[in-house]
Amino acid sequence: MSISRREWLNVSAGAAASAITSPLLAGLSQWFRPAQLRAATVQTVVSACGVCSPACGLKITLEDGVIRFVEGLPGDLSGGGKLCGKGAAAADFLYDPDRLKYPMKRTNPRKGFDEDPGWVRISWTEALDTIAQKIEDARRQYGAESLLFVTLPSPDVLVRLLNALGVVNRIDHIDECFLADRIVQRYMTGGKSWCIDFANAKYILLFGWDILAKAKIVYANDLVNAKANGAKVVLFNPQYSATARFADEHFSIKPGTDLAVALAMIHVLLNENLFHKEFVDKYTNFGQFEREIREHFQRYTPEWAEEISSVPAADIRRIAREFGTNRPAIVPAHKKTLCANYANASQLMQAITILNILAGTIDRPGGRYFARSISVPGVDAIYPPPPYPPRSGRRVDGKDKLPLVLEDGGGMFSTLADGILNRFPGMIQFAFVNGYTALGFPQPQQMERALKTIPFLVTMDVLPTDTVTLADIALPSTMYLEVNDIVTREYNAKFPQAVPRTAVAPPIFEARSAGFVALELGKRLVPEYFKTPNGEFINLSTLLDEKVRRAGLGENFAEFRERGLTSRPAAFVPRETFATPGNTGKCQIYVPQFAERGVDPLPVWRPKREEPSAQYPYYLLTFIPAVHKRNSTQNNKILHEMMPSNDVQIPAALAAKLGIREGDLVRVRSRVGQIELPAHLTETLREDCVMIAHGFGHRSRLLSLAGGKGARDGDLIPSQTIDDVVKSGNFGGAACIMDAVVQIEKVNR
Amino acid sequence: MATYGWLYDAKRCIECRACEAACKQWNRLEPGVQYRKVRVKEMGHWPHVRTQAISMACNHCDNPLCLRACPVKAMYRRQEDGAVIIDESKCVGCRLCERFCPYGAPSFNEKTGKMMKCTMCYDRLELGLEPACATVCPTGALQFKPWAEIANVGVAMIENFNSPQTTRPRIRFVADGWPAPGR
Numbered sequence: 055m056s057i058s059r060r061e062w063l064n065v066s067a068g069a070a071a072s073a074i075t076s077p078l079l080a081g082l083s084q085w086f087r088p089a090q091l092r093a094a095t096v097q098t099v100v101s102a103c104g105v106c107s108p109a110c111g112l113k114i115t116l117e118d119g120v121i122r123f124v125e126g127l128p129g130d131l132s133g134g135g136k137l138c139g140k141g142a143a144a145a146d147f148l149y150d151p152d153r154l155k156y157p158m159k160r161t162n163p164r165k166g167f168d169e170d171p172g173w174v175r176i177s178w179t180e181a182l183d184t185i186a187q188k189i190e191d192a193r194r195q196y197g198a199e200s201l202l203f204v205t206l207p208s209p210d211v212l213v214r215l216l217n218a219l220g221v222v223n224r225i226d227h228i229d230e231c232f233l234a235d236r237i238v239q240r241y242m243t244g245g246k247s248w249c250i251d252f253a254n255a256k257y258i259l260l261f262g263w264d265i266l267a268k269a270k271i272v273y274a275n276d277l278v279n280a281k282a283n284g285a286k287v288v289l290f291n292p293q294y295s296a297t298a299r300f301a302d303e304h305f306s307i308k309p310g311t312d313l314a315v316a317l318a319m320i321h322v323l324l325n326e327n328l329f330h331k332e333f334v335d336k337y338t339n340f341g342q343f344e345r346e347i348r349e350h351f352q353r354y355t356p357e358w359a360e361e362i363s364s365v366p367a368a369d370i371r372r373i374a375r376e377f378g379t380n381r382p383a384i385v386p387a388h389k390k391t392l393c394a395n396y397a398n399a400s401q402l403m404q405a406i407t408i409l410n411i412l413a414g415t416i417d418r419p420g421g422r423y424f425a426r427s428i429s430v431p432g433v434d435a436i437y438p439p440p441p442y443p444p445r446s447g448r449r450v451d452g453k454d455k456l457p458l459v460l461e462d463g464g465g466m467f468s469t470l471a472d473g474i475l476n477r478f479p480g481m482i483q484f485a486f487v488n489g490y491t492a493l494g495f496p497q498p499q500q501m502e503r504a505l506k507t508i509p510f511l512v513t514m515d516v517l518p519t520d521t522v523t524l525a526d527i528a529l530p531s532t533m534y535l536e537v538n539d540i541v542t543r544e545y546n547a548k549f550p551q552a553v554p555r556t557a558v559a560p561p562i563f564e565a566r567s568a569g570f571v572a573l574e575l576g577k578r579l580v581p582e583y584f585k586t587p588n589g590e591f592i593n594l595s596t597l598l599d600e601k602v603r604r605a606g607l608g609e610n611f612a613e614f615r616e617r618g619l620t621s622r623p624a625a626f627v628p629r630e631t632f633a634t635p636g637n638t639g640k641c642q643i644y645v646p647q648f649a650e651r652g653v654d655p656l657p658v659w660r661p662k663r664e665e666p667s668a669q670y671p672y673y674l675l676t677f678i679p680a681v682h683k684r685n686s687t688q689n690n691k692i693l694h695e696m697m698p699s700n701d702v703q704i705p706a707a708l709a710a711k712l713g714i715r716e717g718d719l720v721r722v723r724s725r726v727g728q729i730e731l732p733a734h735l736t737e738t739l740r741e742d743c744v745m746i747a748h749g750f751g752h753r754s755r756l757l758s759l760a761g762g763k764g765a766r767d768g769d770l771i772p773s774q775t776i777d778d779v780v781k782s783g784n785f786g787g788a789a790c791i792m793d794a795v796v797q798i799e800k801v802n803r
Numbered sequence: 804m805a806t807y808g809w810l811y812d813a814k815r816c817i818e819c820r821a822c823e824a825a826c827k828q829w830n831r832l833e834p835g836v837q838y839r840k841v842r843v844k845e846m847g848h849w850p851h852v853r854t855q856a857i858s859m860a861c862n863h864c865d866n867p868l869c870l871r872a873c874p875v876k877a878m879y880r881r882q883e884d885g886a887v888i889i890d891e892s893k894c895v896g897c898r899l900c901e902r903f904c905p906y907g908a909p910s911f912n913e914k915t916g917k918m919m920k921c922t923m924c925y926d927r928l929e930l931g932l933e934p935a936c937a938t939v940c941p942t943g944a945l946q947f948k949p950w951a952e953i954a955n956v957g958v959a960m961i962e963n964f965n966s967p968q969t970t971r972p973r974i975r976f977v978a979d980g981w982p983a984p985g986r
Contacts, residue, residue, distance in 0.1 A: 123829050125938050136941035139824035146828075256984075269819030271941040278815050278942045286984030294852050296818045302984055306850055380984075680819045692827045695834045696820055705849060737845045737852045 100127060100618040102555040104534025105140045105147075105683045108132040108272035108545040111553045111619055112144070114535075121145035121535075121558060129619055130553065131546045138269040139681045143692040147516075147533055148559065152689060152758050154518055154530035155563035157181035165506045165524045167753045173528070178564060181527050182571070185486075186578035188510045189219070192483035198222060199447025200481060202508070204470075205488035205568070207463070210432040211584075211592070212488075212572035218583040220443040223450045223482070225465035227494060233466075234786025235393040237458045238403040241645045243416050244633035247424050248545050250386045252276035253283065254420035257376060257383035260289040260297065261312040261406065262392040267296040269680035272545045273386070286380065288373055290315060290365065293675060293745060294738040303373075306740045309673040310396040310662030310793065311363035316385075316405035317659060318359035318367075319374040321351045323412050328378025330414025334643075337632065338411055343644035350656045362659075382420025383413040393786075396793045397663040400786030404645075404657035411641050417629040424629065425547035428622070430540050430605045433597060439583050450478055452776025457651045459787040467495050468774045468789035474504035477776070486512045488568055489531065491519035493685045493752060496791055497726055497773040498766055514568060517689055518756035530565040537567055538611055540601055550622040552607055554615040569594050653785045660783050663793040664772075666742060670724060670795040672708075675745040676767045685749040688760035699764035700747040701734040704798065708744075709735045712800065719801040722746070724794050726772045729765035730801055744798055746770075770794050805949040806885030807923065808863070808973030809937070813961060814981060815944035816856040818843055822936035822945055826860070829924060829935035836910045838921040839936055844963045855963060858936070858945050861908035861921035862972030863887045869900035869909060877918075885950065885973060886923035894918050905965040906972070 097116045102109040110133025115123040124144045126136040133141070159181070161172035176184075192200045198220040206226050207213050216224060228236075236246045252258065253276045265273045281287065281300055289301035290312055298304040307315065323329050324347070334340045340347060356367035356374075377383045385406045393399050415421020450473035451466040453459045459466065474482055485508045492501040498520075505511060505524050513525040516533045539555040561567075576584035577591055584592050599610035608614035631639035635647050649655040666672060678684060681696045688694060702720050704712075714720060720733045722744065731746065739745055750764025771794045779787060818841055826832070826839040839860035846853045863880075867887045870878040877893035878900065880886070889900075889909070894917040901909040901918065909920040924934035932938065937947035950973055958978040959967045967974075 123825075123935065125825070126941075134941065137821050137825070137939045138941060139820040142821050142824040142828055142939050266817045269817060269821075271817075271819065271821075274817045274819070275941055278817070281814075281981045284982040284984055294849075294854065296854075296856075299814075299854050299856075680817070681824070691834065692824050695827070695837070696823060707849065737847065737849045738854065739849065741849065 096122070099556050099558050100554060100615070101535060101558060102541040102553045103133070103137070103141045103144065104555075105687065106270065108270065109541045109543050109553070109555075110137060110141055110272065111135075112137075112141070114144070114558055116558060119559065121148065127553065127619055129621065131548060131551050132272050132543050134271070134275045136271060136275070138271045139696065140269070140683055140687055140693060143690050144535060146691040146693070147687075148535050150517065150689060150691070152518060152756060153516055153562060154522070154528060154565070156530060157564065158528045159184075160526050167502075167520060167523065171523055171525070176527075178566065181529060182574045182578065185512050185527060186575050188484050189575070189579060192510075193219065196481070196483050197447055198445070200483040202450060202482045202485040203488070204485065204490050209567070209569040209572070210434070211569050211576070211594070211597075214433055214439060214583060215572045215576045215580070217442040218439070218576065218580040220445050222445045222447045223465070225451060225467065225470050227467050227490065228464045229466040229468055229787045230394045230494070230789040230791050232388065232393055233459065233462065233464050234400040234788045235387055235403045237462050237786045238400065238407055240462075241635060241647060242404070242407045242411070242642050244641070245424060247422050248388060249423045249425050249547055250276070250384065250388075251420050251423055251548075252280040252285070252384075252386075255280055255382050255384045256285050256420065257380035258285055258287045259373070259377055259383065259385045259409070260287065260291070260301070261316065261385065261387075261402065262291050262395070263289075263386050263388065264291060264295045264297045264677070265388065266300060267680060268678050276546070286376070292673070292740040292743050296680070305365050305369065308362070308364045309675065309743065310398065312392065313398045313402045313405055313657070314354070314359040314362040314659060315365050315370055316402060316409060317351065317354035317657060318356045318370050319377065320405060320408055320412065321354045322356065322371055322374035323378050323409075324348055324351055326375065326378070328375060329412035330381070333414030333418070334412060337416070338641040338643055339638060340643050347644055347656065354659065377409070377413065381413070382415045382418060384415050384421050385409045386422065394788045394791050397782040397784050397788065397790055398660040399788035400784055401654075401657040401660055403786065408643055408657070411643055416632070416641055419626065423626075425544040426549050426624065426626075427544055427547045428542045428550040428552045428605055428607070428620075430542055430552075430601050433592070436597065436600050436604065437586050437592060448478055448481060450474060450482060452477065453787065455776050455780050456785060456787050458653065458785055466787050466789070469776045469779065471495065471497065471500040471504040471773050472775045474507060475500070479507070482508050484508070484510045484512075486514070487521055488514045491515070491521040491685060493520060493749075493766055493768065495773065496768050496771040496789055498768045499727060500773055514571060516565075518754050520752060520754045523754050523756065529571060530563065532561045532565045532567045535559065536561045536565065538595075538598060538615070540598070540605065540607065540614070548626060549624045552605070552614075552620045554611070554618065556615050654783075658783075663782060663790055664795045666795050670797050671742070672796050672798060673743045674722075674724065674767075674770055674792065674794040674796045675739075675743050676748050676771070676792050677745060678749065679747050682747075682749045685752070688749055688752060688763070689757045691759065694759040698759070700731060700750040700767075702731040702798065703734050703736045703739060703745040705739040705741050705743070706735045706737055708741055709733060712798065714798075714800050719803065720798050721801050722770060722796050722798050724770035724772070724796045727769035729769050731765050744796060770796055805951065806973075807928070807947060808885070808950040808953060808975065810946040810948055810953045810956060810975050810977065811858065812944050812977035813855055813857060814977070815942045816841070816858060817942055817944075818856045819941060821939040821941060822858050825935040825939040826921075829927065830922070832919070833912070833914060835914075836912050836919050838910065838919070846962070857963060859906055860936070861887060861904075861923075862906055862970075862974045863921075863923055864970035864972045866969065866971050868903040868905070868970055872899045872903040874899060881925060884923060884925055884928050886925045888922060888925070889918050889920060891915070891917050891919070905970060
């Protein structure tokens with residue numbers, strides 16, 4: 055790895071401009087630039103990024119089989135042929151020396167971060183046999199409710215395993231992400247949409263939406279281009295963020311009060327009839343519920359919203375008018391930046407969706423539109439399974455108390471620890487945690503306690519995270535550049551596109567995919583569900599070939615891989631009907647099905663969970679820095695150097711009042727925990743807020759770069775009980791990952 | 804052969820730091836050595852605050868003071884592309900170049916005791932490729948162009964950029980603001 059540039063050049067120049075002989079490369083010649091052909095040892099591979107879900111296309115240059123450079127894939131809709139820093143640093147995820155290499159079994163029965171797990175290497179056969187036995191024992195003795203799977207619902211063979219086992223307790227992080235949004239979209243516009251047509255928008259209204267600062271380039275490029283096209287951008291955010299720099303107007307709104315402003319804007323749009331009448335009349339249920347709708351919003355005047363939010367009523371009124379008359383207008387909503395932050399997130403998503411409907415931009419140019427994507431059949435479509443057993447048993451996260459969440463299918467991070475420890479102590483006998491670590495939960499200290507009470511914990515991860523060190527068996531996972539897959543994206547999907555995720559190298563040591571583990575456990579536990587119609591066990595690469603064939607991407611994966619990025623350009627045809635429940639084919643401003651489920655059919659004002667008090671006088675804001683993805687990238691050599699740790703950002707004026715100077719160690723306390731971090735003074739924060747980056751505070755000693763650096767924001771953020779969630783009217787189950795207040799004090803040493 | 808420079812549009816920069824990461828990846832830089840850095844500068848006081856991001860590396864000046872300051876003549880300028888290069892075999896690690904550079908570009912490698920800095924990715928140029936930084940920049944904030952094309956584009960300096968008068972750096976700045984939003 056220590057060849058100098060000059061040596062590399064000599065190699066390149068010395069090699070003849072030889073023809074490419076590898077069959078892989080032959081089909082990829084379209085990605086070669088002529089000069090690269092001088093290097094016989096250089097190959098280019100098309101793949102897809104695995105850092106975040108837009109999965110930007112990658113063009114990877116390998117030199118003697120080792121990644122030399124990673125760049126964007128020309129023609130790719132997600133990344134626009136470009137990358138963010140995390141994408142460009144891909145090689146250091148693959149070659150991270152701390153990666154888990156073999157299945158490991160713990161020999162020290164005591165669990166804790168100060169305990170050496172006493173790893174002993176075991177074979178995959180022993181690991182899988184043991185895990186299957188533990189699952190079987192728990193299921194027989196305590197029922198399927200005793201099994202907990204903390205994993206994204208993918209790959210499809212893993213979902214099949216869970217279905218075949220009748221697993222009810224499936225948890226993923228989406229309550230910290232898009233859960234409330236997805237629920238609201240299904241009822242109001244007829245389906246989730248992560249596509250935002252910034253490029254054609256003329257008026258862009260952002261409630262806390264700060265994707266630019268997160269460097270999610272799938273949106274960033276288009277927002278920048280929208281500005282270049284003369285769009286107006288208005289931002290409500292207590293912080294002056296990277297996005298604020300792009301905004302024509304920035305309002306430092308009081309945290310958690312965006313809902314009040316949104317409700318007041320709807321009030322103005324309705325009272326002054328400034329909505330898109332043609333769209334609203336033809337494509338929504340406004341006509342049917344006009345009286346209820348108009349009456350409902352009468353109470354939410356701009357003056358009322360000013361009291362709550364600190365945004366002047368005159369500005370709310372003016373912005374509402376501008377929003378109503380500058381077309382197309384849009385309020386983007388997506389993920390952590392707003393839909394999971396506060397107890398009133400579900401109502402905020404409802405209000406934002408109404409604004410978009412009133413603007414008439416649902417699935418219209420300049421609006422939030424539905425993905426035009428290539429549909430790839432799952433394993434159940436290709437090899438139909440025998441009927442699955444009914445799912446019965448208690449829900450550890452309590453989501454059965456939230457009918458809309460239950461129906462959605464996602465599980466909840468924020469109530470899991472309370473369920474394990476307090477509501478159903480002793481119920482969970484076996485847990486499988488795939489790719490998540492306790493650090494990602496609100497109040498991770500409680501999550502650790504909960505995990506320690508589970509008699510048998512299996513983890514599957516790329517790196518030895520904190521949670522992995524608590525495992526009874528730790529399985530080494532492949533990372534995204536070691537697997538083949540079809541990647542169809544639901545972001546920026548103006549027309550269908552698919553990228554072959556191509557393994558650039560075989561898995562290191564004995565790393566295996568979650569699909570492999572699901573299949574092998576399935577063979578042992580529920581073999582009848584893992585057979586093809588021929589009676590043979592499912593083969594994952596044959597399954598992938600079949601998916602490629604049925605999706606019309608080629609005869610098999612190899613052919614798709616050689617073809618590379620596959621686009622099916624088509625003109626954008628706006629939707630005429632919207633697949634909302636009730637079969638009216640219309641968007642629903644008033645949601646009658648909500649009323650049937652005990653949820654307000656129109657958004658009502660609810661306060662956030664925590665408000666400043668004498669004891670905890672400051673709002674806590676958290677953020678995900680541009681160079682990191684949640685808690686999964688801090689051990690990457692390049693990204694670690696760019697941001698190795700976090701600090702507590704304090705408004706300079708507040709710091710002066712408290713006698714805190716740059717770099718001073720500061721203790722931050724909330725009602726559930728405390729952390730210590732160096733102070734960073736800033737002019738970019740509201741005077742009653744402090745801000746901490748998420749993703750730091752890894753404690754695993756096996757993470758040689760990230761371990762022990764910084765502190766966990768989550769230690770300050772209360773988890774929830776399901777009763778808290780129900781009581782606060784949080785019908786979409788938002789995790790409240792920013793809903794905390796804190797005290798800060800200088801640590802005198 | 805054409806010589807080159809950078810065109811930087813501060814208003815398009817989203818602080819994603821892809822340029823930094825790509826630079827480190829291509830140049831295989833060990834931790835501690837950074838050729839390119841994105842700096843975010845806060846200006847004014849809350850609530851009247853502004854921020855500005857600048858992606859900065861060696862600007863391969865027409866009058867490189869680093870080159871003139873080097874006591875052992877370890878620096879030279881390539882005729883082919885205009886890149887100012889440190890010959891590590893001659894460098895004695897005195898760090899004079901670092902002191903004379905108005906942009907803080909040369910970076911001291913603690914391991915080797917020598918200076919390192921941006922090479923304009925001349926190895927990529929020879930392969931017909933752009934420098935790593937401009938290759939990945941998602942928003943077009945950082946562009947790499949033949950100098951003849953951009954020498955008179957935009958302006959020679961912006962806020963928080965040291966005066967170009969003496970060294971004549973090969974960087975220009977897009978000065979136009981965003982178009983006024985339509986009403």
